[in-house]
Amino acid sequence: MRIGVFICHCGSNIAGTVDVRAVAQAAKGFADVVYASDTMYACSEPGQEGIIQAVREHNLDGVVVASCTPRMHEPTFRRTVERAGLNRYCFEMANIREHVSWIGKDTERNTIKATELVRMAVEKLRRNRPLTPKRFDVTKRVLVVGGGVAGIQAALDCAEGGQEVVLVEREQSIGGKMAKLDKTFPTIDCSSCVLGPKMVDVAQHPKITLHTMAEVESVSGYVGNFQVTIRKKARFVDWEKCTGCGLCMEKCPSRKAPDPFNEYLCTAPTINIPFPQAIPKKAAINPETCIMKQKGKCGLCAKICPVKCIDFDQQDELVTVDVGAIVVATGYDLFDWHKYPQYGQGRYPDVITSLQYERLLSASGPTGGHIKRPSDGKEPKTVVFIQCVGSRDRSVDRPYCSGFCCMYTAKQAILTKDHIPDSQSYVFYMDIRSPGKAYDEFTRRAMEEYGAQYVRGRVAMIYPKGDQLIVRGADTLAGTQVEVAADLVVLAVGVEAARGAAVLGEKLRVVPDQYGFFVESHPKLRPVETNTAGVFLAGACQGPKDIPASVAQGSAAAAKVLALLVKDQLESDPQVSRVTPARCVGCGKCVQTCPFGAIKLVEDRFGNPKAEVVETVCQGCGICTVTCPQGAIQLEHFTDNQILAEVQALCPPRIRVNYAS
Amino acid sequence: MRIYDLATAEQDFIAEVAARSHQDVRTCYQCGNCTAGCPYTFVYDYSVSQIMRLIQLGQQETVLRSKSIWLCGSCQSCTTRCPNRIDVAKIMDVCRHMARERGYATEREVKLFADSFLRSVERHGRAFELGLMVDYVLHSGKVFTDLDLAPTALARRKLPFQPHPIVGRDQVERIFQRFRQGGAHA
Known part of the structure; x- marks a missing residue:
């Protein structure tokens, strides 16, 4: 083999703490290396041209680039060597940035380590062979998990782009958190007026299949060919027939269960349509509070239903669907503020969450849009808002900023003044974070035009006095304590990962961060991709996000899906397992251990059982190669011989053994 | 009002408070939770959060000559409420000790x-x-x-x-x- 080695400076990123010239010089002495040089930026256009030229001039048939992580630029350099006329798998990368220059300051030792990593890469490359990827068909359908505003946007954009969409939503209606909001900042436009039409579009779009009250049961397969099983939970109503007339809701005698859509501020009938704009507008029965389901008698809804759609015997239904891509848009949930002792832990009914306050403000809420406090239904004249409840607080393991609470608190202060002109709002804040377009002006309006009194400090105590709540906090700008007697206290509760996100992440092989938010592939350059090919992220499941950001990400994820599904075929990575039939004894252990079901047993022409790898299914994880007692399965480009050669390059044995492939 | 020269922050003082209290005073982000819960604020010359800030600024004289560090009752409200898990009461204690060592007794x-x-x-x-x-x-x-x-x-x-x-x-x-x-x- 004739190998060329290129050591990248990466500006001063590598050259700052690694003597790149010395590494290149040392590389010239490695086996099969006929050319070695250092280059300012290997990934730049002149850098890549330099590699191509060297390949041609020195008649190279293998290339090693020592630079950053292969996650960054391996695809770049594979394309470079391909343009130079080589097989793109006759290429190896040594990571001397993340693994060397960024983590060590000692130039001498860094240079030694970099040289050794390059020696390993050369030894590995010497045993590489040209590989050709296989092609496979793509299923032109996308699964969107989560029907909040991000999922709705992703679904609509994918459908408009011509792809079939399956939208799965856990709740009875799509709409997510946005459907619960009254108005939206910074324009004070009605939330359901802007979201409603989009929800209707989802229901009416011929390319979108909607499953609500459904969850993803299991996922198998890989990019382009996922098999997804969806569990549609029993709703005890035949939605084919239900017209959403609501007669059953009026007659249902069991109506004491708290209403989750209204954030448990009021009760709802057991057979219910959560809100007037619900999509689909179909009734469902909660079996836990249904008298018929619990005691076996009642059935009033079945009697009153004009289309006879009640079915008390309905069971969960499993639906299987093949998709080529998956968009995860599972959103967020709210921090449980009861962890804080200083806000009463639920002892005071007039301490409520911001989302509960939204329901009080909403015309479709339990009070018909009139602000009435939960304890006695009185109109509050003094409202205290407390920000950062479960945000930026290490003591409750929520050190991050939830991002949009500053804005919705300003909005709620404005709306409070709109609803009750003789009211006074107080906002306890730590910092006001309003970096969006027209956001800071909006918070200033809350203070200047609507007279909200902003107090910079936190609240340490709430206690009742008469029918009011005394809120004691600090004003750090005045440097002292402040107290205010409030009729209502609204807690701007922070954002946390949606419940169930961890379980779903496991099914989709999408990794959550330490707080449960899904991790994107690259924080800047691949914000909606995940490290599992074909699975994309949208909205607050990736981190706290307001509506515009969620919508933007929904569209971004859709663009990624469309770019993927526009291809009829995809190439599979050929760095997969390969069976040496002569060695295989047909024990089938590899078949059992393969997590992807990529290995099957076949018979050779003598009728002996032999393992066979389905190349397009194999993900190259290597579990089979360590399982095989015969060493008959080898992972291409990660063969035992290659790994041993790398180890030998790193720590040469006293007696030289020839590990030539 | 006194003008503090930011450049003359006494780093030794900050380090000594940190070392003797085993607390990282840099983690304080001035939310005011300690002041909000402190029952002695009404007699203090500097509120607890201000003392924390003055320590961050290395204002040794102001802190060690303050009345607040002597009037603190060590009730631990500040420590309990601190979102950054700083033992603020311990820091008040340490400051009182340091003031005594330097012969200060404002109260x-x-x-x-x-x-x-x-x-x-x-x-x-x-x-x-x-x-x-x-x-x-x-x-x-x-x-x-x-x-x-x-x-x-x-x-x-x-x-x-x-x-x-x-x-x-x-x-x-x-x-x-x-x-x-x-x-x-x-």
Whole structure:
């Protein structure tokens, strides 16, 4: 083999703490290396041209680039060597940035380590062979998990782009958190007026299949060919027939269960349509509070239903669907503020969450849009808002900023003044974070035009006095304590990962961060991709996000899906397992251990059982190669011989053994 | 108002407070939760969060000459509420110790009372209330302080005329001796 080695400076990123010239010089002495040089930026256009030229001039048939992580630029350099006329798998990368220059300051030792990593890469490359990827068909359908505003946007954009969409939503209606909001900042436009039409579009779009009250049961397969099983939970109503007339809701005698859509501020009938704009507008029965389901008698809804759609015997239904891509848009949930002792832990009914306050403000809420406090239904004249409840607080393991609470608190202060002109709002804040377009002006309006009194400090105590709540906090700008007697206290509760996100992440092989938010592939350059090919992220499941950001990400994820599904075929990575039939004894252990079901047993022409790898299914994880007692399965480009050669390059044995492939 | 020169922040002071309290004062982001819960704010010259800020700014003189560090009752409200898990009460404590070492006693009576208390404990192994009172009155000259409480306290037999010696009084005394020899922080 004739190998060329290129050591990248990466500006001063590598050259700052690694003597790149010395590494290149040392590389010239490695086996099969006929050319070695250092280059300012290997990934730049002149850098890549330099590699191509060297390949041609020195008649190279293998290339090693020592630079950053292969996650960054391996695809770049594979394309470079391909343009130079080589097989793109006759290429190896040594990571001397993340693994060397960024983590060590000692130039001498860094240079030694970099040289050794390059020696390993050369030894590995010497045993590489040209590989050709296989092609496979793509299923032109996308699964969107989560029907909040991000999922709705992703679904609509994918459908408009011509792809079939399956939208799965856990709740009875799509709409997510946005459907619960009254108005939206910074324009004070009605939330359901802007979201409603989009929800209707989802229901009416011929390319979108909607499953609500459904969850993803299991996922198998890989990019382009996922098999997804969806569990549609029993709703005890035949939605084919239900017209959403609501007669059953009026007659249902069991109506004491708290209403989750209204954030448990009021009760709802057991057979219910959560809100007037619900999509689909179909009734469902909660079996836990249904008298018929619990005691076996009642059935009033079945009697009153004009289309006879009640079915008390309905069971969960499993639906299987093949998709080529998956968009995860599972959103967020709210921090449980009861962890804080200083806000009463639920002892005071007039301490409520911001989302509960939204329901009080909403015309479709339990009070018909009139602000009435939960304890006695009185109109509050003094409202205290407390920000950062479960945000930026290490003591409750929520050190991050939830991002949009500053804005919705300003909005709620404005709306409070709109609803009750003789009211006074107080906002306890730590910092006001309003970096969006027209956001800071909006918070200033809350203070200047609507007279909200902003107090910079936190609240340490709430206690009742008469029918009011005394809120004691600090004003750090005045440097002292402040107290205010409030009729209502609204807690701007922070954002946390949606419940169930961890379980779903496991099914989709999408990794959550330490707080449960899904991790994107690259924080800047691949914000909606995940490290599992074909699975994309949208909205607050990736981190706290307001509506515009969620919508933007929904569209971004859709663009990624469309770019993927526009291809009829995809190439599979050929760095997969390969069976040496002569060695295989047909024990089938590899078949059992393969997590992807990529290995099957076949018979050779003598009728002996032999393992066979389905190349397009194999993900190259290597579990089979360590399982095989015969060493008959080898992972291409990660063969035992290659790994041993790398180890030998790193720590040469006293007696030289020839590990030539 | 005094103008603080940011460039002359006394890094040694910040480091000493941090080392002796085992707290990282940099983690304070001035949310005000400590001040919000502090029951002594009404008598302080600088609120707790301001003391924290002045420490961050390395303003040794201002902190160690403040009244607040002497008036802190160590009730731990600040420590309990701190979202960054800073033991603020401990920092107040450390500042009081440092002020004493430098001979500052902005709240003279608080210092004198603490001294009287410690003398009483050293001598009797526990506080002897009447002796403590006499000691404090002699040192402070405040004859009439809390005199109105005396009839009630006497009637309830909370002010015995004889000290109650405890078992192991000598051991308590040795603690004081060890402290004087050991050069431990006051």
